Amino acid sequence: MNPTSLTARKANLVSCHVCHLLSRAATTHCPRCGSSLHQRKVNSIARTWALLIAACICYIPANVLPMTISSTLGSKQTDTIMSGVIYFIHSGSWEIALVIFIASIFVPLIKMFILAFLLISIHFRIRWKPRDRTRLYRLTEAVGRWSMVDVYVVTILVGLVHLGALANVDAGPAAFYFAAVVVITMFAAESFDPRLIWDVMEQ
Amino acid sequence: MSSRIACHECDLLQIIPALPEKASARCVRCGAVLYRRKPNSINRTLAWTFTGLIFFVLANCLPFLAMKSGGFVQETKLVTGIIQLFKQGLPGVSALVMLTCVIFPLLDMAGTLYVLLPLKLNRAPRGAPRVFRLIQHIRLWGMVEIFMLGILVALVKLAKMAEIIPGLALYSFIALMFAIAAAANNLDSHLIWEKLGRKI
Ligand SMILES: [Zn+2]
Numbered sequence: 437m438n439p440t441s442l443t444a445r446k447a448n449l450v451s452c453h454v455c456h457l458l459s460r461a462a463t464t465h466c467p468r469c470g471s472s473l474h475q476r477k478v479n480s481i482a483r484t485w486a487l488l489i490a491a492c493i494c495y496i497p498a499n500v501l502p503m504t505i506s507s508t509l510g511s512k513q514t515d516t517i518m519s520g521v522i523y524f525i526h527s528g529s530w531e532i533a534l535v536i537f538i539a540s541i542f543v544p545l546i547k548m549f550i551l552a553f554l555l556i557s558i559h560f561r562i563r564w565k566p567r568d569r570t571r572l573y574r575l576t577e578a579v580g581r582w583s584m585v586d587v588y589v590v591t592i593l594v595g596l597v598h599l600g601a602l603a604n605v606d607a608g609p610a611a612f613y614f615a616a617v618v619v620i621t622m623f624a625a626e627s628f629d630p631r632l633i634w635d636v637m638e639q
Numbered sequence: 640m641s642s643r644i645a646c647h648e649c650d651l652l653q654i655i656p657a658l659p660e661k662a663s664a665r666c667v668r669c670g671a672v673l674y675r676r677k678p679n680s681i682n683r684t685l686a687w688t689f690t691g692l693i694f695f696v697l698a699n700c701l702p703f704l705a706m707k708s709g710g711f712v713q714e715t716k717l718v719t720g721i722i723q724l725f726k727q728g729l730p731g732v733s734a735l736v737m738l739t740c741v742i743f744p745l746l747d748m749a750g751t752l753y754v755l756l757p758l759k760l761n762r763a764p765r766g767a768p769r770v771f772r773l774i775q776h777i778r779l780w781g782m783v784e785i786f787m788l789g790i791l792v793a794l795v796k797l798a799k800m801a802e803i804i805p806g807l808a809l810y811s812f813i814a815l816m817f818a819i820a821a822a823a824n825n826l827d828s829h830l831i832w833e834k835l836g837r838k839i
Pocket of ligand 1: 646647648649650651666667668669670671
């Protein structure tokens, strides 16, 4: 590979974020794919902070409120995400407990922490290990979607266990907040621009 | 085929050399994958997408899962749970599941065919850049493989409560998951953009 030690911005070029074609800096729309061109994602920092805060707020009801309300022969039982994990541990399927714990509790939390850390590091113009920080970003981007698994579990339970008085599962309000956390954090990761980490290094 | 490219993660300009098949070029500064060459990309992507479409239809039409409990048998389709969520006053969650597991995967496959089939015959269909751009965004939100994990978890949860009978749609769904992954793995978007760029 041929490094030129020059960024597209310094060379007065702008790279299309969809098709990666390079255009002159003043171009507004990519001549090849038609998407609008920007040196950096528009309002990246403010937008990511706003989404991050919204996700943090939704994270609380997502974990406190019931995810499912199941009734069998008159007895009712509500389950939160955590009580679902505990149920799986008690019933001996600790692999499933681990999957749910990682996907539903650990991943959203770590994702929010990493994004906040990256935003703060850019705010204070920290020059520490940009390559590792980019790697952290790549990780949050790749792993975030797997949190959706609990929403799907609820969908399947709700569709399948529908025998009236005999056995019935209803979705609880947490399903909404939890889905919101996953979607909002995915948008937050998308609106963050990792090039900002490297812009600090240029100065 | 060497060309200049700016890293999408750190903005560094660099030249991608002509790569041997299956090789990938990484950014020298941040390590992001800039480009990966895929052999016979268009043919393989088309084949997997066609396969995917067939299994998509089967997964949506055939019986999905059935639950046997005390003489009752509750049979479901893939969309049953989505409809139930809607009925229980969670239209947002219902729509999200519908989009990520049914509509986006379908649009992704349909769009891929729309762009790639004419390209194979050396023609550019109307609005191809716009369609290809759209499906690049949509692909991020197709979550068939995660739904599959959800099925596994739900089955373990219900195994102690009742007998679950897997339907043909379940197997079709597994096949659909592999077909979508294989299509995405073989799609060389860099190559497609280059072809589309020449047609304009
Ligand atoms: Zn880079």
